[in-house]
Amino acid sequence: MDFLFESPESKFKIQFLIEKRQDYTLSVVMEPISLPVETTTLNVDGNVMSAKGFSPLVPSEPIEFELTFEKEEFHGRINFPYQETILVRGARGAGxxxxxxxxxxxxxxxxxxxxxxxxxxxxxx
The missing domain is CATH 1.20.5 (Single alpha-helices involved in coiled-coils or other helix-helix interfaces)
Incomplete structure (x- = not known):
């Protein structure tokens, strides 16, 4: 799943890689600057996924995700430390x-x- 964020100051892409083995896993990839996120908790309730993770950029504060999936699309929010909540909307695929x-x-x-x-x-x- 892919999301493109644009503002007058910046443009970046967030890609959510979701896999289901025994449990769900979430990997977060950002472009053009990499901001690795290590997911520590992940919950799935129907079509809603909520997760919390940490980044080496701000290791003491969590990054929180809540994504709702509908067919090939998703929407939700990301709470970055010391930032406003970013509302996201995207679709399946790398973009x-x-x-x-x-x-x-x-x-x-x-x-x-x-x-x-x-x-x-x-x-x-």
């Missing part, structure tokens, strides 16, 4: 790669800077 988008943007910016520099060089000749 777009923000790392690929970031690399493309850097390549584009680098190319644009090079072209602007070359134009300036030729206009001064």
């Amino acid at each position: 777009p790669s923000l790392m690929d988008d970031l690399i493309a943007e850097l390549d584009h910016t680098k190319s644009k800077t090079y072209i602007n520099g070359m134009m300036k060089k030729f206009s001064n000749a």
Whole structure:
């Protein structure tokens, strides 16, 4: 399950990897900057999953998740330490790669800077 968060200041993707063996497991992957979350508790009640975990970024404060699943989509909330609650809505699948988008943007910016520099060089000749 995948969620893309965008604000004027930032853009990041959160991917929830959910597996069921004997019990459910939840892994959280973030892009383009990795913020590992170690899940310590996980409860499933019907189509609602709630979990709590910790990150090395703020190891003393929990990150809490509550996700409600409906067919191929989900919605819910994430409570990050010292932040507002983030409301999430997403769908099954990996979604777009923000790392690929970031690399493309850097390549584009680098190319644009090079072209602007070359134009300036030729206009001064």
